[in-house]
Amino acid sequence: MASRSLPDAVRRGLTFWRRSIQARVVASTVVLSAAVVSVVGWFLLQQTREGLLDHRVDAVVAEANNETMEARRRLVAAPGIDLDYSSQQLDLVEPIIQRGQTRGFSVVLAGPVGDSGARIADGGAKYTSGLDTSSVPVALERRFDEAAPTAWTYTRIRSVDQSTGAEEDRPGIVVGSQVRLPSDGQTYTLYYLFPLDDERETLALVTRALLTAGVLLLVLVAGLTWLVTRQVVTPIRLARRVAERLAAGQLQERLKVSGDDDLARLATSFNQMASSLQRQIRQLEELSRVQRRFVSDVSHELRTPLTTVRMAGDVLHDARRAFDPATARAAELLQVELDRFETLLADLLEISRFDAGAAVLETDDVNLVDVAHRIVDATRALAAQRDVRVLVDAPDHPCLCEADVRRVERILRNLVTNAIDHAEGDDVVIRVAGDTHAAAIAVRDHGVGLAAGESSMVFNRFWRADPARARTSGGTGLGLSIALEDTHLHGGWLQAWGRPGEGAQFRLTLPRRAGGALRQSPLPLVPADAPETVA
Template identity: 75%
Template sequence: MSRLALGMPPGLRRGLTFWRRSIQARVVASTLVLSATVVGGVGWFLLQQTREGLLDQRVDAVVAEADTERADAETRLGSVPGTDVDATAQQAELIDPIIQRGLTRGFAVVLAGPIGENTGRIAQRGTRSSPGLDTGSVPTSLESHFQEPAATAWTYTTIRTLDSAGTELSEEPGIVVGTQVTLVADGGTYTLYFLFPLDEQQETLALVTRALLTAAVLLLVLVAGVTWLVTRQVVTPIRMARRVAERLAAGRLQERLRVTGEDDLARLATSFNQMASNLQRQIRQLEELSRVQHRFVSDVSHELRTPLTTVRMAGDVLYDARDDFDAVSSRAAELLQTELDRFETLLVDLLEISRFDAGAAVLDAEDINLVDVAHRVVEATRPLAEQRDVGVVVRAPDHPCLAEADARRIERVVRNLITNAIDHAETGRGEEIVVQVAGDDHAAAITVRDFGIGLGPGESALVFNRFWRADPARARTSGGTGLGLSISLEDSHLHGGWLQAWGRPGEGAQFRLTLPRRVNAPLRRSPLPLVPADAKEPVT
C-alpha cells in the first residue's frame, strides 16, 4: 500500500480497496458514467429542441399579434380627419386602447418617436407606455434599428416592472417587437414596441426539464440495477472459483466448484474441477515420490555408515603403515585416506539434507555475536587459504552484532561461504577475500567478497542448487561435496533469514547472509548491500 493511501481516512481507504478489488463495482460505475453521458447528451439535445420550438412558436405568435395591432392602429389613424393637428391627443387615442388590450392579454407597449427627434434612449425622454413598465426594457439594438423608417423587427429582452416609487419589482425574459406607424396630426413616424413575456414558455420548459431529469434518474437507477444483476451472474461464479482456488493453494486439495446448468460458466467450473483433480493426483504422486526419495537418501546414508566405518578402520591402518610401503602403495594409501574423509563429509551432508527435506531440522537458538563467528571461522580456514596463497580479512565494527541464532548452523554457513570463496579465488593477484559484518536495530548481516571467476547472468540463483558448479572444470581444493551452499540456504531459511549471491564474470562474487535480530522476525532490509561498492558499472 502506498504512503498516500496510508495517509487517507480509514473510510476512504476501505472504499479505494473495495474499488480495486471489485470488478462488479467498476463495471456498474463505468456503465453508469457512460449511461449518464448518453442520457445527459440526449436530454440536452431534447431540451434545446423543445426550447427552440417553444420560442419559435412564441415569436411567430407575438409578431403576428404585433402586426395585427399595427394594422388596427393604422385603420384608426386612417379615419382621423386631416384637419386634426393635435398630435398629443392623437398619440393618446392611438396608445391607450393598445395599453388596455395589453393589460388583458398580458403584454406591455411603449410608444416612442417621432424618429429624428429626441434621439436619446427611450428611458431618458418622454414616452407613453404601459403602467409599471421600465421603458429601459427595450434593448438599445432595437432602438437603433428604428432610428430610421424600418420594417417590423423583434429581439429577446428582459422585461422589468417598477412600482409607483420607481423601485424595480421583478424581471422576466421576454420578446420585444417593434413596428412603426405614421401619425396624421404631425406626419411623424412613431415606433410601437410590444413586450411579450415568456413566462408560460419558461414554465413549460421547466416542466419538461423536471420530467427529463426524473426520467433520467429513474433510467440510471434501472440501468444500475440491471447491470448489477447481470454482472452478479458472471462475478459470483468467479468469486466462488477464487475462494476454491485459495483453499486449494492452502492445501485443501479436495475442494471443488459446484456445477449447475450447461452454460459457459458451468463448463468453466467443470474444467476447473478437472484441473483441480489432476493437480491433486499429480501433487500426491510427487509427494509420494518425494517421500520415497527422502527415505532412500536417509536409508542409504545410514546403511553406508557401517561399511564406511569398516573401510575407515582399514584405511587408517594402511595410512599409518604407509612408510613401510613402496612409493606407489604409499601414495595410494594417502589418496584412500583423503577420499574417505570426503566420503564421510558427503554422508554427513546427505543426512543433513534429508533432515531438511523431511522437515525434521530444529534450531538451538541463542544470542550470538556475528563478529566473533566471523573471526573464528576465518582462523579455522586460514590454513586452507594459505595453501591457496589467498588472504582473508575481516571488516567488522568494534561493538557486537548480536542475533538470535543457532551458533553451529551459522558457523557452518559462514564456513561454507569462506571455503567456497577460497576455492574460486584467483591466486597470485594479491586481492584478498573480504568478510564484512554489520548490524542495525532489525537485522545483522555478513558478506563474503571474492575476486575469482565470478558468476554469469542467472547463475546467482543456480549457485544454491545441489551439486551445481560455476566452473565444472575447476577442482574442489577444500574437499567440498557440492551440497554446502544448499545446506547454507536451508540454514538461513530456518532462521527466517536471507542468503543471496551476486557476481559478474571476471569481477568475482559476493554472498550475503542476513539474519533477523529474533528468529523468524520479518526482514525488510539488510544492513549490508548485496552489490559491493567496488563493482564496476555494467556496460550498456
C-alpha cells in the first residue's frame, strides 16, 4: 500500500515544488545558509582544535622537561657508590610513574642509547603498568637512537584498565627526552605519554554547541525567509486567482489595493489593465454581435429579392435560345452567378449560426465508406469537367461513427471539390480508415500544394493561396471554414498538409462515439508518397 502511494506523494511534492516560488526561495536560502554555516563552523572547529592542541603541546612539553630536570637532579645527588644500574633505573622511573598516575600521564624508560636496532617492543623497558609500549611511535624511537634534544609527536595511547580489564585506545601526545645514568655512564630515553581526553571533550562540546547554533540559525533563516517571501508571494497569488477569474469571463474581478508600496501600485496597474480589457472585450462583443446580426439580417433580407431575381433569371435562361448570342451568353452567366450567390447566402447563414452558437448536431450511425462513394458520385461532373479521376481507397467492411451525416457530407464535399479544383489533372484519392476510438477520411491530391505556413491559414474565411487564381468550382471562400466549424462541432480534427508542387492532403478525424476524446488518428497526416516519408 505504501509503495503504491509513494509515487503519488512524490508527484504531489514535485508539483508543489514547481508551482511554489515561496518553497523554492526558502529551500534555496536554507541550502545556501547551510553551506555558509558549514564552512564557518568547520573553520571555527579547525581553529579551536589547533588552539587546544598547541596549548596542550606547550603544557606537556614543559611538564616533561620539568620531570626530566627533576630526574637529572636526583641522579646527580645519588651516592657515587651505587653502581647497580638496574636499581638506579628503578629509582629513576618509579617516582615519575607514580606522579604520572596522579597527573594522568604514562612513562616509558628505554635504552640505553647505542644498542643497534634495539626497540622498546624487544623488551627490557620500564613503563607504567597496563600501558601498551607500542604506543610510542617507532619514528620517535629512531630519533633517539643517538643523543638528541627533547622531541614530541602525536600518537594513539593503548592501555588496559587495571580495574576493569577493558582496553583503551585514545589520542595523545608522546614527549621524549634523555637522561644519563651515573651507574653505567650510558644515556636512556624517557617517554612521557599524555592523553588528550580533556581536549577531545572540549572539542566535542564546542562541536555540539556549533551544531545546535547552526540548526537554530537555519530554522531562524527559514522562518524569516518564509515570512519575507510570504509578503511578496501572497499578492502574486491573489493576482493569479483574479487573472484566472478574468480568463474565465468574470470581467468584474479586481485586486484589493492597500498601501502605497510597489505591490500596491502593481495592483492598481493590474486593475487599470483589467478595466481596459473589460471595456475592449465588451466593445468587441458588441461589434461581433452587431456583425452577426448584420450578416444574419442581410442574408435573410436578400433571400426575397434573390428569389425574385432567380425566377426572372430562370425565365431568361429557359428562353436563351431565342436571343441573339450575346444576350444568350449573358443569360447563362446570370444563371451561374445566381447559383453562386445562393450558395454564398447559404454559407453566410451557416456561418452566422456558428457565430451565434446556434448550430446543433443530429447524430446517427454514419458509414464513412458510403459517404465517400456518395460524394464521388456527386462531384463526378465537376471531376469530368476538370479531367480528374476521384478514387476511393476504403476497407470492405463499414467504417461507422456517431455523427451528423449532413455535416459530414458537407465537410467531405468541400474537401473533394477543393482537391479537384487544385489537382491540375492528377487523380484525387479518398482514403477511409478506423480504429477502436476514431474514424478518419483523408483527401489527397497531387496538384499545386501548399507553401510553408499555409496549412493553418487555409481554413481562414475567404483566404486564398493565390488571389489571382480563379475559382472553377463555384466556391465562395467559406467552404473550408464551415468544414472546420462542423468538425469542431463533432469534437474532431480537420488538418491539412501540403508541399509546393507535391500536392496536399486534408484529414478529417471523428470520434467513434459522440463526445468521445481523440488521442490519435487512424490515418497519417503526411501521406505515404510524400517526399519526406519516402526518404
